[in-house]
Amino acid sequence: MTCSESMFFLIGLFMSGVLTCFGQRDLIATMPDRLDVLTGSCMQIPCSFNVLEQHKNTFKATIPTFGVWIKTHPDVHQYPGNVIFHSNGKVNRYQGKITGNMSQNNCTTVFFNVTTSYSDKYYFRIDGQPYRATDPKKSVNIVVSDFPSSPIITVSGEVKDGNPVSLNCSAVAPCPEHPPELTWTLPTQFTSDNQLQENSDQTNSVLSTVTFTPSYLHHEKNITCTAVYPVGTRNKTAEHNMMLNVSFSPKDTSASISPADPVSVGSCVNLTCSSTANPPVTNFTWFQISGDKPTQVASGQSYTLNVTVDGGLYFCEARNSHGCGKSKEVQLAIKGKTGMRKTSRLHDGLERTDSPQGQNSPVGTVCTNQATAREEPEEPAEDQPEEIHYGDIDFSKLQTKGTPAAAQDRVQGQESEYAEVNVTGRGAQEPPLNYLDGLYAQVNKRGAC
Known part of the structure; x- marks a missing residue:
């Protein structure tokens, strides 16, 4: 016609x-x-x-x-x-x-x-x-x-570290006889399911769903859904890229000291806490290990100290809405600490001389903690009575001798000093002792916090 x-x-x-x-x-x-x-x-x-x-x-x-x-x-x-x-x-x-x-x-x-x-x-x-x-x-x-429209990626639920999640990719299928094929590119293993479905306006589309368990290592990694349309003897492709937004508690938390080398008493050092988290860290907390117990000493990502005594061990914690992460311990080292001495008084008025090595008193404060002397008598000589009498110790009359009684020993890596002392008997029936062989005044140089 x-x-x-x-x-x-x-x-x-x-x-x-x-x-x-x-x-x-x-x-x-x-x-x-x-x-x-x-x-x-x-x-x-x-x-x-x-x-x-x-x-x-x-x-x-x-x-x-x-x-x-x-x-x-x-x-x-x-x-x-x-x-x-x-x-x-x-x-x-x-x-x-x-x-x-x-x-x-x-x-x-x-x-x-x-x-x-x-x-x-x-x-x-x-x-x-x-x-x-x-x-x-x-x-x-x-x-x-001439080119197909890009597929659409949607996420069902929050993408959180360790929690399984489903991603959906849909692509229009204007020719249901030859629907597009959808493929995924993800930074981890996954399972997928593709199906042709009818939309609310009666058009058709292909839906592909993948299920996987994200890790915090996948945060800000790209994922891709690709639609391949068969057209005659060739294919036409379109893709959609999306960056994963994975929520996770603080990871890779670490503490650092600047300067890292041993420092002198009176100098300033800066401790910095770093951590990776999504959402970002909202609170940093610093702890010092005092004895076997950690003690909170500061808040904030940075902690600046004026070094006045021995350094000690420190660690930090980082926290966000999903949890917290703890750093490894770092040692604040003091320059020349093995040769330093500090004089303080015991609760009974006695003076002592000790080394700062091993102390865990808070940095930035003068150590006024009280230490307790430990007495370890030697085996008594045969011609001496086994009973030991104690009296007031007068350091002003102390005479140091270069004899084995003034020998120095190291206990658990700490330097101890020993001296021969005069003891005045308290009882009329008690015989006076000019020298108390085997009586050692050991001063513990780790402050109790």
Whole structure:
């Protein structure tokens, strides 16, 4: 049929039978607002319709019932050339077919070998005897491009360290006969499931779901969903990249000292705590190990000290809304500490001399902790009484001798000093002792905090 013959046929067809007034909505068509289609592929237009109550009997009597697709403008009387498809086969400017059952109000249509010239608005019309009508208020916008639109990635729930999570990737399937294939690229092992599904507007899409357990090491790592569309003998691809946002408690928490080398008493040192967390760390806390017990000494990411006594061991804790992380212990070393001495008084007024090595008194304060002397008598000589008498110790009359009684020993790595002392007996019946061999005054140099 020539072009002029087609025009004559259309004019005669549309003018015959019972006509409804143009602009009056006697037919209610339902279809998507928009379809994105690939060149060279097919496109399926989901379509259904309802006939107004006053025309239903007329519609039921219409035999046969044909479907018509109109491009750009719905008025076929004024623009009969806008008809691009008629299911009677007389007009087939666009190669296609109605796959829906018209008797059941289903006008779903598939067009093949789509080109960019198909991009336009399309209206649906029922044509038959004695009923025919167009819905001028509803159209579908067809957008044809050479490249597919990117798939969409969505996350169900919070992505948290150690908790399984599901990621969804969906891609439009304008040609259900040749749906896209979805593949994932993730920084960890996963399982996936792909399926073709119908959307609320009756269009189709492919949905791929992956389930995996994220780690804090996956934070800010990229994931990719790729859609591969078969078009003829070749494929067209589109992808969506997304950065993982993994929530986790503080990890890799560490404490550092600057300067790292041994420092002199009176100098300043800076302790810094670092940690990786998402959300970021909200609270840093510093502890000093005093004896076997950690004692909180400061808050904040940095802790500045004025060194006045022995350094000791320190560690920090970092905390956010998901938990906390603890650093390893660091040693604050003092320069020349093995040669330093500090004089203080015991609770009974006695003076002592001890080394700062091994003390755990808080840095930045003068150590006024009380220490307790430990006495360890030697085996008594045979000609001396085994009973030991104690008296006031007068350091002002102390005489140091270079004899074995003044020997020095080291206990657990700490320097101890021994001296021979005079003891004055307290009882009238107690014999005086000029020298108390084996009596050692050992001073513990670790302050009790």
